[in-house]
Amino acid sequence: QVQLVESGGGSVQPGGSLRLSCAAFEFAYSNYALGWVRQAPGKGLEWVSAINYSGSRTRYSDSVKGRFTISRSNPMNVMWLQMNDLKPEDTAVYYCVNYRIGQVPDNRSDYHAKGRGTQVTVSS
Numbered sequence: 151q152v153q154l155v156e157s158g159g160g161s162v163q164p165g166g167s168l169r170l171s172c173a174a175f176e177f178a179y180s181n182y183a184l185g186w187v188r189q190a191p192g193k194g195l196e197w198v199s200a201i202n203y204s205g206s207r208t209r210y211s212d213s214v215k216g217r218f219t220i221s222r223s224n225p226m227n228v229m230w231l232q233m234n235d236l237k238p239e240d241t242a243v244y245y246c247v248n249y250r251i252g253q254v255p256d257n258r259s260d261y262h263a264k265g266r267g268t269q270v271t272v273s274s
Contacts (some may be wrong), residue, residue: 152176152263154246159268161234170231172246180224183249186231188242203252236272243267
């Protein structure tokens with residue numbers, strides 16, 4: 151059974167930074183890609199970023215490219231999302247997701263499981 155636990159959310163002013171973490175508890179964790187999706191108030195899920203099984207390949211949505219950085223540590227079973235230059239439109243619940251593929255997914259890939267999420271609020 152997969153368990154994904156997010157942490158690191160909070161409130162920050164525009165232009166600020168946050169670092170989200172996702173602790174993943176599953177068998178063969180290092181075989182599979184991971185990613186982040188988010189849901190803003192009143193909107194559907196939006197794919198944000200993904201990373202392949204080894205951490206060597208990453209992808210980002212156009213809305214966060216150049217501002218967010220995804221990374222992972224397989225020995226630690228942890229994934230991170232470094233978010234810089236945050237904007238009010240980044241306000242959302244951020245969810246960690248995992249996949250049943252090893253190569254880096256894109257926004258069309260179906261994820262396998264999703265965590266409970268962590269709230270990020272960007273406001274002045």
